[in-house]
Amino acid sequence: MTGANFGIGRLRWNWFAAAALALLLLPLVAETNTPTLLAIWCLFALSLGLMWGYAGILSFGHAAYFGLGAYTYAIASFNIGESTAPLLLAILVPAVIAAIIGALMFYGRISDVYLGVMTLVVTLILNRFMNATAGDAYRIGNARLGGFNGIPAFPTLNLPGDTDTAIYGVPYYYVVVVALLLAYLLARGILASAFGRTLIGIRENEARMELLGYNVPAYKTAIFALSGAMAGLAGCFFANWAEIVTPGVFSLGQSAEVIIWVIVGGLGTLIGPMIGAVVLGMLKIALGYQTLVDNSLVSGAILILVVLLIPRGFVPAFTLWRRRLAQAQAQRRQTRGTRRRRVATQDAPT
Amino acid sequence: MSEPVVETQDLSVRFGGVLAVNNVTFTLRERELRCLIGPNGAGKSTFFKSVTGQLRGAQSSGRVMIRGQDITGWRTHHIVRLGVGVKTQVPSVLNGLSVQENLWLAARRTLGRDGADAAVDEVLADLDLGAIARRPVGELAHGQRQLVEIGLVLAGKPWLVLLDEPAAGTTSAETERLVAIVKRINQSATVIVVDHDMHFVRMLGGRITVFHQGAILVEGGADEVLSDARVREVYLGSRAR
Numbered sequence: 001m002t003g004a005n006f007g008i009g010r011l012r013w014n015w016f017a018a019a020a021l022a023l024l025l026l027p028l029v030a031e032t033n034t035p036t037l038l039a040i041w042c043l044f045a046l047s048l049g050l051m052w053g054y055a056g057i058l059s060f061g062h063a064a065y066f067g068l069g070a071y072t073y074a075i076a077s078f079n080i081g082e083s084t085a086p087l088l089l090a091i092l093v094p095a096v097i098a099a100i101i102g103a104l105m106f107y108g109r110i111s112d113v114y115l116g117v118m119t120l121v122v123t124l125i126l127n128r129f130m131n132a133t134a135g136d137a138y139r140i141g142n143a144r145l146g147g148f149n150g151i152p153a154f155p156t157l158n159l160p161g162d163t164d165t166a167i168y169g170v171p172y173y174y175v176v177v178v179a180l181l182l183a184y185l186l187a188r189g190i191l192a193s194a195f196g197r198t199l200i201g202i203r204e205n206e207a208r209m210e211l212l213g214y215n216v217p218a219y220k221t222a223i224f225a226l227s228g229a230m231a232g233l234a235g236c237f238f239a240n241w242a243e244i245v246t247p248g249v250f251s252l253g254q255s256a257e258v259i260i261w262v263i264v265g266g267l268g269t270l271i272g273p274m275i276g277a278v279v280l281g282m283l284k285i286a287l288g289y290q291t292l293v294d295n296s297l298v299s300g301a302i303l304i305l306v307v308l309l310i311p312r313g314f315v316p317a318f319t320l321w322r323r324r325l326a327q328a329q330a331q332r333r334q335t336r337g338t339r340r341r342r343v344a345t346q347d348a349p350t
Numbered sequence: 351m352s353e354p355v356v357e358t359q360d361l362s363v364r365f366g367g368v369l370a371v372n373n374v375t376f377t378l379r380e381r382e383l384r385c386l387i388g389p390n391g392a393g394k395s396t397f398f399k400s401v402t403g404q405l406r407g408a409q410s411s412g413r414v415m416i417r418g419q420d421i422t423g424w425r426t427h428h429i430v431r432l433g434v435g436v437k438t439q440v441p442s443v444l445n446g447l448s449v450q451e452n453l454w455l456a457a458r459r460t461l462g463r464d465g466a467d468a469a470v471d472e473v474l475a476d477l478d479l480g481a482i483a484r485r486p487v488g489e490l491a492h493g494q495r496q497l498v499e500i501g502l503v504l505a506g507k508p509w510l511v512l513l514d515e516p517a518a519g520t521t522s523a524e525t526e527r528l529v530a531i532v533k534r535i536n537q538s539a540t541v542i543v544v545d546h547d548m549h550f551v552r553m554l555g556g557r558i559t560v561f562h563q564g565a566i567l568v569e570g571g572a573d574e575v576l577s578d579a580r581v582r583e584v585y586l587g588s589r590a591r
Contacts, residue, residue, distance in 0.1 A: 004451045004470075004484075109406070194463055201455045204444035211402075211442065212506065213430035213459045 006200050007268070008191045016181075023177045032173035034285060039176045040237045041281045042274040043183055045261040047230035049273030050187045052262060054196065055223045056203035060116040061123030062258055065094040065228040067249035069235025071130070074151040074245040078143035083157045090236035091229045098228025099221055106217035106224070111206075123250050130247035150246030157240050176237050183230055187270050190226075199223055253296065257284075260299055264306045266313030275315060352380040353417070355510060355540050356401065361412035363393075363400050363564075370396040372564035373412070383536045383556030386544045389584065393564035394544050395439055398514050402436050403429045416510070435508030435539075439515045441495040445488030449479055449498055452487055456505035466505075473501045477531065493524040500531060511541045517550040529553045548576070560584075 026035055048062045072093040076086035104110075105118055134147025143151060157172065159165040167175055190196045201209045202216055210216050239245045248254070257280075265276025280299060287295050310317040356378040363371040371393045378384050386394040399405045401414055403426040414422050421429050430436065444452050450470050457469035474480045477497055482490060487498050496516060503511055513532065517525050525547070532554060535541055545551055551558065551572070558575040560567045562584045568575055575581055 004448060004454055006447065006451055194458055197451075197455060197458070200447070201444055204446045205442060207438075208442040208444060208502070209455070210426045211430060211436045211438070212456050212502065213427050215427050 006191070006197050011188050020181055024174070027170045027173060032170050036173045036176050036241055038278050038281050039173070039180050040234050040241060041261070041277040043180050043237065044231055044234035044258055045265070045273035045277035046180070046183055046187060046270060047227045047234060048258050049262045049267070049270060050190070050230070051223050051227035053268040053273070054191060054203060055199040055220060057220060057224060058116055060120040060259070061255050062119070062231055063250055063254035064119070064123035064126055065098055065231035066235035066238070066254065067123070067126060068094040068097060069232030070239035070245045070249045071151070072232070073236040073239050074154045075140050075143040077155045078151070079141035081155060082161070082163050083155060084160045087157065087236060091233050094232030094235070095225045095229035099225035102221040102224030103217070106220040120255070123255055124252065127247050127250035130250060148247065150244055152244040156243060172240065179233065179237070183233070184270060195219070257299065260303045263303060264313055266315030266317070269315045272313050272315035276313070354378060355380050355417050356542070357415040358401065359413045361397070361400060361414060362410060363396050363405060364409040370564050371400060374566055376559065376566065378540060378542065381536070381540055383532070383541045383554060384543070385551045385554055385556055385558045386542060386561060387546055387548070387551055387558055388561030389546065392561035394561040395514060397561065398512060398542070398544050402426060402434065402512060433509045435503035435506055435511045437499050437503050437513045437516055439518070441492070441499045443487045443495055443499050443502065446486060448484050448486055449501070450474065450483045452498060453501055453505045456502040460506045469505050469507070473505050476504065477501050493520045496520060504535065509539050511535055511539045513541065514544045516543065517545055517547050525550055526553070
């Protein structure tokens with residue numbers, strides 16, 4: 001169907017290749033610790049951006065799945081040792097829990113603000129619970145949950161099948177970046193598919209999609225689970241990066257931050273949430289070196305400014321500006337051409 | 351006589367203390383064009399919604415059957431999947447998407463990805479929507495949005511079409527065009543039209559069911575129904591006298 005792209009532009013492979021190359025060459029010119037963390041946050045932001053921007057589902061407690069991924073990895077790696085199965089479980093467990101919670105909400109016809117409250121409550125419960133797990137009684141196999149102090153010193157990622165070769169430093173950066181690039185391609189693929197187009201339809205008008213015969217709760221549950229899986233993977237990477245998991249991964253701040261990244265970068269785009277995560281993440285890291293201004297205050301102020309000045313976020317605003325510029329240039333060229341033709345007609349011998 | 355395709359038996363719908371549909375037993379046969387009329391609050395739209403499964407949470411009793419299958423309590427998407435196309439009272443379209451994107455989503459579910467493209471072109475040509483195919487539906491005039499919604503219904507190739515106030519807010523030229531479209535739909539599908547525009551209903555020329563206070567008051571051909579004294583009293587009121 002010509003011209004019907006559902007607002008999803010074609011993937012510019014040259015831009016993608018350039019970005020991928022830049023990311024892969026980055027370790028040659030910079031340290032990788034901060035870029036690794038930023039890439040993890042990008043993945044987390046992408047997970048919410050996909051679900052919120054294209055299916056219209058806003059989760060106020062997306063940190064729940066990020067945290068579940070982190071804790072699942074830590075607990076599983078303590079018990080299993082080799083990191084491949086824990087990594088897969090860190091994707092699977094958040095996905096299954098998100099699917100259960102999603103099914104309860106969407107088949108129960110919970111929407112709008114109630115959905116936000118439900119998602120928020122889930123992460124707050126997990127945060128409270130994990131904070132209360134100090135003491136020997138709270139252990140899963142070999143892993144002590146550790147309460148407020150969390151789980152430190154669990155085995156981090158290793159080469160699949162080889163527990164003696166740990167993946168850290170630059171190789172770990174590559175693992176995270178490749179996962180991020182693949183997640184981005186997966187998100188693009190989803191949006192280009194009939195499933196993705198249906199999600200966009202649901203975002204536009206849920207009732208009409210139901211009247212067209214689509215099983216709306218099933219689609220919403222599916223994208224909620226997929227987004228949970230992506231957030232879980234980000235949480236798993238975060239756990240490996242920090243080498244400790246604490247209840248802070250379920251915090252309200254963590255949930256609020258990812259919402260701000262998505263809004264500032266641009267809702268309804270895939271690249272926007274990632275740009276938001278990088279810019280605000282770098283700002284957060286920079287502000288972490290000083291004690292004069294509170295981090296949350298700065299994030300809040302930026303959110304207010306963006307909502308007031310560029311409510312659609314940076315990427316959609318930039319796209320609009322570029323389109324208007326191109327239109328203005330085309331108009332100028334047309335006017336110049338008309339003027340030249342007029343002059344030529346006047347100069348022509350009669 | 352052909353088999354009934356839509357039947358309700360003693361259907362009642364209550365919203366709190368208000369009995370919106372009162373013990374309605376209704377039958378619609380294959381390829382029939384039926385108009386449901388009645389003054390505001392007569393219960394025709396509530397009846398329409400209860401047949402299409404859109405009334406969740408309301409207290410209801412009785413049975414609804416489509417082609418002999420009891421669909422009472424079914425979810426809307428299950429009912430639609432039987433081959434039912436529904437146009438709602440207020441145009442329910444996907445405002446942020448273009449006309450062709452709207453139609454594609456409507457056609458894709460029934461015809462698959464490959465069949466959808468052809469169906470979109472067919473509906474665009476059929477309803478003469480080609481000129482606005484790429485425009486976002488949210489930017490269109492009310493009459494055009496009504497037409498797009500009818501396009502959404504047609505793209506799914508239904509055998510039963512339910513149209514709730516398709517002529518509301520349309521110009522007289524658009525109404526005439528709509529009559530032709532509904533008659534064309536009726537050549538291949540059974541149609542129910544809910545409307546209170548008498549001019550439109552007369553032009554459609556099908557059988558009429560008059561609702562009053564949630565119940566069926568009278569049923570019959572246009573001339574018979576519109577000359578009925580009770581109808582003139584409750585529906586046409588002082589204008590008829």
